[in-house]
Amino acid sequence: LSGPFESRRLEFDLFDCEVQGTIPKDLDGAFYRLGGVWCYPPRFPNDIPLHSDGHISRFRIRTGRVDYRGRFVRTERYVANRAAGRNLFGLYRNRLTDDPSVQHLDGTVANTTPLAFAGKLFALKEDGLPHVIDPLTLETLGRWNGAGRFHSQTFTAHPKRDPVSGELITFGYEATGPASRDVFLYTLSPDGEVKREVRFQVPYVSVMHDIAITQHHVIFPFGGYTTSPERLAAGQLHWCWDASLPSVIGILPRNGDAGDMRWFKGPLQCMMHTFNAHSAGDIVTLDAPFYDANLFPFVPNHDGSPPRREHAKGYVRRLTFDLSSRQDSWHESILFPTVIGDLGCIDPRFLSLPQRYCFAGYQDPQRVAESGILTRAPWPLANSYARFDLQDRRVESYFAGPDCSLDECCFIPRSAGAPEGDGYLIGVANNHARDRSELVVADTRNLAAGDIARVILPLRAGPQVHGTWVGQGELPLD
Ligand SMILES: [Fe+2]
Numbered sequence: 001l002s003g004p005f006e007s008r009r010l011e012f013d014l015f016d017c018e019v020q021g022t023i024p025k026d027l028d029g030a031f032y033r034l035g036g037v038w039c040y041p042p043r044f045p046n047d048i049p050l051h052s053d054g055h056i057s058r059f060r061i062r063t064g065r066v067d068y069r070g071r072f073v074r075t076e077r078y079v080a081n082r083a084a085g086r087n088l089f090g091l092y093r094n095r096l097t098d099d100p101s102v103q104h105l106d107g108t109v110a111n112t113t114p115l116a117f118a119g120k121l122f123a124l125k126e127d128g129l130p131h132v133i134d135p136l137t138l139e140t141l142g143r144w145n146g147a148g149r150f151h152s153q154t155f156t157a158h159p160k161r162d163p164v165s166g167e168l169i170t171f172g173y174e175a176t177g178p179a180s181r182d183v184f185l186y187t188l189s190p191d192g193e194v195k196r197e198v199r200f201q202v203p204y205v206s207v208m209h210d211i212a213i214t215q216h217h218v219i220f221p222f223g224g225y226t227t228s229p230e231r232l233a234a235g236q237l238h239w240c241w242d243a244s245l246p247s248v249i250g251i252l253p254r255n256g257d258a259g260d261m262r263w264f265k266g267p268l269q270c271m272m273h274t275f276n277a278h279s280a281g282d283i284v285t286l287d288a289p290f291y292d293a294n295l296f297p298f299v300p301n302h303d304g305s306p307p308r309r310e311h312a313k314g315y316v317r318r319l320t321f322d323l324s325s326r327q328d329s330w331h332e333s334i335l336f337p338t339v340i341g342d343l344g345c346i347d348p349r350f351l352s353l354p355q356r357y358c359f360a361g362y363q364d365p366q367r368v369a370e371s372g373i374l375t376r377a378p379w380p381l382a383n384s385y386a387r388f389d390l391q392d393r394r395v396e397s398y399f400a401g402p403d404c405s406l407d408e409c410c411f412i413p414r415s416a417g418a419p420e421g422d423g424y425l426i427g428v429a430n431n432h433a434r435d436r437s438e439l440v441v442a443d444t445r446n447l448a449a450g451d452i453a454r455v456i457l458p459l460r461a462g463p464q465v466h467g468t469w470v471g472q473g474e475l476p477l478d
Contacts, residue, residue, distance in 0.1 A: 007037045007038040007039075007052070008037065008459075008460050009037060009038075009039055010070065010459070010460070010462070011055075011070055011071050011072060012068075012069075012070060012459075013067070013068065013069045014067065014068040014069075014457060014458075015067045016065055016066070016067065017059075017066045017067065017068055017439075017455050017456065017457060018455070018456040019064070019065070019066060019453055019454070019455050019456075020453065020454040020455075020456060021441075021451060021452050021453035021454055022064065022452060022453055023061060023064045023065075023066065023441055023452075023453040023455075024064075024424065024441075024452070024453075025063060025064055026415075027061050027062075027412065027424065027441070028061065028062045028063075028471065028472040029061060029062075029412075029469055029470050029471040029472050029474075029477070030058045030059065030060045030061065030135070030469075030470050030475070030477050031058065031059045031061065031410060031426055031439070031467055031468075031469055031470075032056065032057070032058045032114035032116070032121065032135075032467060032468050032469075032470060033056070033057045033058070033059075033114065033407070033428065033461070033462065033463075033464040033466075033467040034054060034055070034056050034057075034073075034110075034111060034112060034113055034114045034123055034124075034464065034465060034466060034467070035054075035055055035111060035462060035463030035464040035465045036049065036050070036051075036052030036053060036054060036055065036109060036111035036463055036465070037052055037053055037055045037072075037462070037463055038052045038053065038087075039052075039053040039072065039078060039081060039082075039087075040081050040085075040086050040087040041087060042087060043087045043088070043089060043090050043091075043097070043098075043099075044090060044091055044097065046091070046237065046298075047090070047091050047092060047237075048091075048092050048237065048296070048298045048299070049298065050092050050111075050296075051089075051091070051092035051093075051109060052109065052111060052463075053072060053073070053075070053077070053078055053081075053109050053111065054072065054073035054075060054078075054109050054110035054111035054112075054123055054125065054131075055070060055071070055072050055073065055111070055462040055463055056070070056071055056072075056073055056114060056123055056133055056138050056462070057069065057070035057071070057138075057461055057462035057464075058070075058135075058138065059439050059455065060477060060478075062472070066439070066455045068455075068457060068461065069137075069138055070138070070461060070462035071137075071138035071139070073109075073110040073111070073123045073131055073133070073140050074139075074140035075106065075108060075109060075110050075131065075140070076105040076106040076107075077089050077102070077105065077106070077107055077108070077109060078109075080102050080105055088101060088102045089102060089107055091235075091236075091237050091238065092237060092238055092239075093107075093127050093178060093227075093238035093239075094178075094231075094232050094235065094236065094237065094238050095107055095178070096232055096233065096235060097235055106128060106129075106143070107127075107128070108125050108127050108128025108129070109125055110123040110124070110125045110128065110130075110131045111123075111125055111465065112124055112125045112126065112157035112465050112466060113125075113157040113158065113465065113466040113468070114133075114466070114467065114468050115130070115159060115468065116135075116468060116470045116474055116475050117159075117161065117168055117188070117192065118168075118188070118190065118191050118192030119192070119474075119475065120132055120144075120192065120475075121133045121134070121135040121470075121475055122144060123140075124155060124156070124157040124159075125157055126154055126155070126156050126157045126172075126173070126208075126209065127154055127174075128143075128153075128154060128155070129143045129144060129145055129150070129153075129154070129155050130143065130144045130155050131143055131144070132144050135470070135475040135476060135477060136476065136477065136478065146186075146188070146192075146193070146194040147193075147194075149193075149194035149197075150186060150194055151175075151184060151197065152171070152172030152175035152176075152184035152186075153172065153174070153175060153176065153177060154172035154173060154174055154175060155170060155171075155172050156170055156171050156172060156173070156208070156209075156210070156211070157209065157210075157465075157466070158209065158210040158211060158273070158274075159171075160211060160212070160213045160351060160352070161348070161351065162213065162215075162351070162352055163348065163349050163350070163351055163352070163353070164215065164352070164353075165190070166189075166190030167187055167188060167189060167190060167195075168187070168188040168190075168192075169185070169186070169187055169188075169211070169213050169218060169254075170185075170186050170188065171183055171184060171185045171186060171208075171211065171220075172184050173202070173205075173208040174205065175199075178227075178229075178232055178238070179205055179227050179228055179229045179231075179232060180205070181201040181202050181203075181204070181205055182199065182200075182201055183199070183200055183201065183202055183208065183220070184197060184198070184199050185197070185198040185199075185200070185218065185252070187254075198252070198256070198257055198258060199258060200250075200252075200258035200261055201258075202220075202222070202248070202250070203248055203263060204226055204245065204248075205226055205227055205228070206222040206223060206224070206225050206226050206245075206248070207222060207225040207239065207272070208220060208222045209222075209272045209273065210272060210273045210274050211274065212274040212275075212276060212277035212286055212288070213254070213277065213351070213352045214254075214277045214278045214279035214284060214352050214353075215254075215278070215279060215352050215353065216253060216254055216279040217251050217252065217253055217254060217277070217279050217284055218251070218252045218253075218254060219249060219250070219251050219274070219277050219284065219286055220249065220250035220251075220252070221247070221248070221249045221271040221274065221286070221288065221290075222247075222248055222249075222271055223245060223246065223247035223248055223268055223269055223270065223271050224241050224242065224243070224245055224247070224268050224269070224270055224271075224294060225239045225240070225241055225242075225294075225299065226239070226240060226242050226245060226302070227239055227240070237299070237300065239299050240299065240300050240301060240302040241294040241299050241300070241301050241302060241307070242301075242302035242303075243268060243301070243302075243303075244302075245268060246265045246266060246267070246268060247265065247266045247267065247268050247269050247271060248263060248264070248265055249263075249264045249265075249266070249271075249286075249319070249321075249330065250262065250263050250264075251264065251284055251321060251323065262323065262328075263328065264321060264328050264329060264330050265328055265329065266329055266330060266332070269290045269291060269292060269293075270290060270291035270292070270293060270294055270295045270312055271288070271290050271291075272289075272290070272291070272295060272342050273288065273289055273342045273343070273344070274286060274287070274288040274289075275287040275288055275289065275316070275344060275345075275346050275355075275358045276346050276350065276351060276352070276353075276355050276358070277352070278352065278353055278354045278355075280354075282322060282323040282324040283320060283321070283322055283323070284320070284321040284323060285318065285319070285320050285321075285354075286318070286319040286320075286321070287316065287317070287318050287319075287335075287355075287358060287390070288317055288319065289314045289315070289316060289317070289340055289341070289342040289344055289358075289360055290314065290315075290317050290342070291312040291313060291314045291342060292312055292313050292314075292315075293308065293312040293313075294307065294308070294312055295312050295314075295342070295379070296379075297379065313339045314339065314340050314341060314342045315334045315335075315336065315337075315338070315339065315340065316334070316335045316336050316338070316340065316358055316360070316388050316390075317332055317333070317334055317335065318332070318333050318335055318390075319331070319332045320332075335388070335390060335393065336388055336393070336395060338362055338386060338388075338395060339362060339363075339380075340360040340361070340362040340386070341360065341361045341362055341363070341380060341381075341382050342360075343360065343361055343382075343407075343408035343409075343465075343466070344358060344359050344360030344361065344408070344409065345358075345359050345360075345408070345409060345410060345411050346358055346359065346411070347411055347413060347420050347421055347423075348411070349413060349420070350420055355390070355420065356389060356390055356391045356420055356421060357387055357388065357389060357390065357420060357421035358387075358388045358390065359385060359386065359387055359388070359409050359411055359425060360385070360386055360388070360409075361382030361384065361385055361386075361406050361407075361408060361409060361427075362382055362384055362385075362386055363380045363381060363382055363383055363384070364383055364384045364397065364399065367383060367384070367399055367402070368383065369383075369402040369403045369433075373403060373405070373432045374405055377405075381405035381406075382400075382405060382406040383399065383400055383401075383404060383405060383406060384397050384398060384399050384400065384406070385397065385398040385400075385406060385409045385425055385427065385442070385447065386398075387421065387425075387444055387447060389421075396444075396447045396448060397447055397448060398425060398440075398442045398447040398448070398450065398451070399450065400429040400440060401429070401431075401450075402433070403431060403432045403433035403434075404429040404430060404431050404432070404438070405429070405430045405432065406427050406428070406429050406430075406440075407427055407428040407429075407430070407464040407467065408427060408464060408465070408466055408467055409425045409426065409427040410425070410426050410427060410467050410468065410469050411423060411424070411425055411444075411469075412424045412425075412426060412469050421444055422444060422445065423444055424441055424442065424443060424444065425440075425441075425442045425444060425447070426439065426440065426441050426442075426469070427439075427440055427467070428440075428461055428464060428467075429454075430460070435459070435460065436456065436457055436458060436459055436460060437457045437459070437460050437461035438454050438455060438456055438457065439454070439455035439457075439461075440453075440454050440455075441453040441454070441455075
């Protein structure tokens with residue numbers, strides 16, 4: 001691994017980071033980020049980046065000042081590897097390829113999403129249970145299983161918090177073991193208690209990375225990636241890409257049981273993340289940044305052909321479903337011609353409700369640096385954030401500057417009562433020319449003006465897949 005993906009095994013604290021510009025004085029909270037770093041090199045050369053060790057970091061922001069802290073998540077894998085001084089764990093989600101001495105241990109790497117819920121901070125990864133993290137020290141406190149009431153062996157990296165009820169809708173796929181078709185869906189009360197469980201099976205085992213919720217439905221999109229017990233027994237990577245499979249989207253009433261599931265099918269796409277969804281009577285609308293082909297160049301094709309190296313393209317798509325119809329298909333449209341990455345967000349106050357804005361990173365081809373750093377990566381790196389106005393079909397853009405690639409953005413409302421989409425976008429810019437990280441803060445009222453503040457780290461911050469903003473009062477931050 002080199003360039004933007006080179007592993008830096010760093011844990012460090014920085015107080016009073018250098019700030020260029022002015023951070024709004026009323027911005028009071030912490031931006032938590034989670035990603036993966038190879039603490040030790042992979043045991044096999046064809047292991048994949050999804051299997052790197054979880055590293056959690058935070059930028060604590062208050063009164064215009066910023067402190068940074070980053071720590072590895074102390075998973076059982078991390079602890080065992082540290083003791084051995086090497087990586088004892090084999091291929092991603094194929095425990096049969098582990099060293100026999102660690103096959104009884106929890107193998108998750110906890111490297112995908114930080115979640116703040118019910119007064120706790122969690123590190124999430126879809127192949128295991130959440131790890132509870134101290135929100136101040138970033139120490140790993142242990143695993144969470146809902147006081148024994150969460151029965152799935154896995155917990156998604158993308159649970160959804162209903163802003164109306166305060167509930168958390170979450171699930172685990174391959175819930176009863178590797179390559180199982182079992183999915184367990186859960187509702188957690190605002191104080192973190194497991195209140196409801198629904199068990200169902202999917203038409204075929206696939207990456208079920210994200211869901212969407214409305215006030216009345218839960219939506220499960222997936223497609224293309226698959227696995228089998230035979231693959232695992234043969235010592236292969238867990239996932240392959242099978243272009244002969246359909247895209248599948250399940251829709252279940254929030255108060256329904258397994259028998260109420262409707263399965264819809266469509267031409268194959270790569271369905272990883274969603275923006276949001278809402279229900280209006282029998283019509284369910286899903287907005288999502290789905291790709292037109294396999295997003296991950298390191299996942300092999302099922303038929304043995306080499307993975308296509310060209311980049312899959314993502315767009316802001318709108319899918320509509322008519323639950324009154326007996327048809328098992330949906331209507332789909334691409335809302336903007338802009339090719340985007342699939343890491344984005346919405347105003348969290350509008351999750352499950354009709355929303356006007358989506359935010360996403362994308363690579364503005366007109367502003368790619370001469371150094372070529374952005375185009376040498378194995379997948380497109382963003383140099384801009386866009387605010388897509390789905391009502392007026394307008395796009396406003398923030399540009400991070402030459403030689404910078406952007407991690408996923410996070411939207412912070414200007415105030416509790418601010419209109420939708422009015423606030424700040426924050427995210428980490430990786431400045432490849434200076435080999436350092438810069439936290440950028442932009443005002444959504446004028447994204448084209450660039451950042452209003454930039455927090456300069458003298459070296460690279462920890463890695464990020466996803467990040468989340470936690471306001472003062474949601475967690476004990478100090
Ligand atoms: Fe994700």
